[in-house]
Amino acid sequence: MISRRPYRLALVAVLPLFVAACAQMPGNGGEAPSAPPPPRVDDAQSSDDAQMPCRLDAISSAVGTPLADTSEEALAKQSGAEQTRVLRPGDAATLDHRPERLNIHLNDNDVIEELSCG
Numbered sequence: 009m010i011s012r013r014p015y016r017l018a019l020v021a022v023l024p025l026f027v028a029a030c031a032q033m034p035g036n037g038g039e040a041p042s043a044p045p046p047p048r049v050d051d052a053q054s055s056d057d058a059q060m061p062c063r064l065d066a067i068s069s070a071v072g073t074p075l076a077d078t079s080e081e082a083l084a085k086q087s088g089a090e091q092t093r094v095l096r097p098g099d100a101a102t103l104d105h106r107p108e109r110l111n112i113h114l115n116d117n118d119v120i121e122e123l124s125c126g
Contacts, residue, residue, distance in 0.1 A: 061088060061089065061090060061107050061108035061125075062087050062088060062089040062107060062108055062109065062110055062125035062126075063087050063088050063125075064087060064123055064124070064125060066086045066087055066088075067083050067086050067087045067110075067123060068123065070083060070120050070123065071120050071121070071122065071123060072119065072120065072121075073119065073120055074117070074118055074119050074120070075094070075112065075114060075118045075119070075120060076118065078120075080092050080094060080112065083110060083112065083123070084110055087110050087123075087125075089108060089109060089110035089125065090108040090109070091106065091108060091109040091110070092109065092110045092111075092112060093109055093110070093111050093112065094112045094114060095111060095112065095113050095114065096114050096116075096118075097114075097115065097116055105126045106126060107125060107126060108125075109125065109126060110123065110124075110125060111123070111124045111125070111126060
């Protein structure tokens with residue numbers, strides 16, 4: 009018959025380690041430390057249209073017109089965008105946000121459906 013004594017001794021030796029691992033870390037009144045505050049965003053800077061690298065107000069009239077009537081470069085110049093991206097139905101697009109990029113969304117007939125920055 010196998011003696012159970014070595015297993016009991018091992019359990020008695022390991023059990024305090026498990027209990028200690030579950031114990032709360034010492035702190036102020038036994039409370040866990042709080043998370044740091046979230047970063048602050050300066051609202052004045054984000055609402056300043058003069059600093060925006062892509063402005064849609066100057067080119068909003070292009071929505072509903074064929075892309076052939078207006079060049080991609082002209083839309084970029086009027087909006088102040090540094091880059092342009094033409095997106096047709098079914099085109100794959102990355103999800104990265106680039107404030108200096110003008111997105112030109114077209115329908116199946118190459119008519120501008122939407123203009124967006126990002």
